[in-house]
Amino acid sequence: MTYTIRLCLFILSLLSGSFSQVEIPEEEVNVMSSCGVKCGIPGVPGNPGIQGIPGRDGIPGRDGIRGEKGEKGNAGIQGPPGKRGPMGHQGETGLSGLDGTPGIPGHDGIPGSNGPRGVVGNIGPKGSRGQRGEKGKKGESGKNVINNNNMVAFTVTRTSDFSSRETEESFVDFDHTTTDLNNHFDLSTDTFICKLAGVYIFTFTFGSNTAKTHSIWLKWNGDNIMGTFAQSDFSITQTSTNTVVLNLAKGDMIQLVLEAGYGIHCGENNPCSFTGALIHATE
Known part of the structure; x- marks a missing residue:
C-alpha cells in the first residue's frame, strides 16, 4: 500500500513539473527503511x-435577465379548416325585420272552371x-170600364x-203581352212581381214537336215549385199545361225557366202562354 502511495505522489509531481520539490514524508522513509529496501535516485520523468x-455536469445556473421583446414575425400560412x-x-x-319591397307581379294564372x-x-x-x-185606330166603345x-x-x-243553352237553363222569353192589369208583369225581365199580397193562380202552356222537347219549371223566388214536360215521338205537335195556386207576399217574384238543353215549339196559331191572376187579396 505504501508503494502505491508513493507512485501516486510521483505521478502528481510529473504533472505539476516540480518533481524535485516533492517531499517524501518522514514516516514513509522510515517505512521504506524498515522494509530493508534501499532508495535509489529518482528516474527520468515520464510522458x-x-x-x-x-467531469459530471454542474448544477444548472439561475435564469438570466429577460431580454427585450423581438419584432413581430410574418403571418403564417392559413391552416386547413x-x-x-x-x-x-x-x-x-x-x-x-322591416317589410321588404313588393315583388314583381306574377303571370296571370290559367282561368278556372265555371262555378255553380x-x-x-x-x-x-x-x-x-x-x-x-x-x-x-179608334176602337169600339166599351160597355164597362175597369178601374x-x-x-x-x-x-x-x-x-x-225558343231553346236554352246546352249547359245553362234560360228564362222563357215572352214577346207579347195580351193582358196585364195594373202592370204587374215585367216583360223586359219575363218576371211577375207581386205588388199586392194575396192568393194567386198561375197557368202555363207550352208546345213540343220532334225537334223540340221541353222541360219547364215555375220558380218562386228562385225555387222550383211546379214543372211540366213534353216529348213528341211523332211528327205532330203536343202541348203540356200545368196550374198552381200560391199565397204570395209583396215583392215575391214568379218566373218560368227552360232547363238546359231543351226547347219549346211556339207559333202564330199555337202560341206558348203564361197566365196569372189574383184570387183574393190578403192585405
Missing part, C-alpha cells in the same frame, strides 16, 4: 498521462222609354220557337 474523463363542431343551442327569436250557377239576382233598373208608336187598383191579371205569350 504526460492521458487526459482524464470529463377544422372539423365542424357540435350544433349549439337554439337562440332566442330575433326582432321582426248563382242565385237569381234582383231585377235590374227599368230601361229607358222607347219611341212612341203610331196612333192606332180597380186591386185587380191583378196577366197573360203573356210567345209565337216562335
Whole structure:
C-alpha cells in the first residue's frame, strides 16, 4: 500500500513539473527503511498521462435577465379548416325585420272552371222609354170600364220557337203581352212581381214537336215549385199545361225557366202562354 502511495505522489509531481520539490514524508522513509529496501535516485520523468474523463455536469445556473421583446414575425400560412363542431343551442327569436319591397307581379294564372250557377239576382233598373208608336185606330166603345187598383191579371205569350243553352237553363222569353192589369208583369225581365199580397193562380202552356222537347219549371223566388214536360215521338205537335195556386207576399217574384238543353215549339196559331191572376187579396 505504501508503494502505491508513493507512485501516486510521483505521478502528481510529473504533472505539476516540480518533481524535485516533492517531499517524501518522514514516516514513509522510515517505512521504506524498515522494509530493508534501499532508495535509489529518482528516474527520468515520464510522458504526460492521458487526459482524464470529463467531469459530471454542474448544477444548472439561475435564469438570466429577460431580454427585450423581438419584432413581430410574418403571418403564417392559413391552416386547413377544422372539423365542424357540435350544433349549439337554439337562440332566442330575433326582432321582426322591416317589410321588404313588393315583388314583381306574377303571370296571370290559367282561368278556372265555371262555378255553380248563382242565385237569381234582383231585377235590374227599368230601361229607358222607347219611341212612341203610331196612333192606332179608334176602337169600339166599351160597355164597362175597369178601374180597380186591386185587380191583378196577366197573360203573356210567345209565337216562335225558343231553346236554352246546352249547359245553362234560360228564362222563357215572352214577346207579347195580351193582358196585364195594373202592370204587374215585367216583360223586359219575363218576371211577375207581386205588388199586392194575396192568393194567386198561375197557368202555363207550352208546345213540343220532334225537334223540340221541353222541360219547364215555375220558380218562386228562385225555387222550383211546379214543372211540366213534353216529348213528341211523332211528327205532330203536343202541348203540356200545368196550374198552381200560391199565397204570395209583396215583392215575391214568379218566373218560368227552360232547363238546359231543351226547347219549346211556339207559333202564330199555337202560341206558348203564361197566365196569372189574383184570387183574393190578403192585405
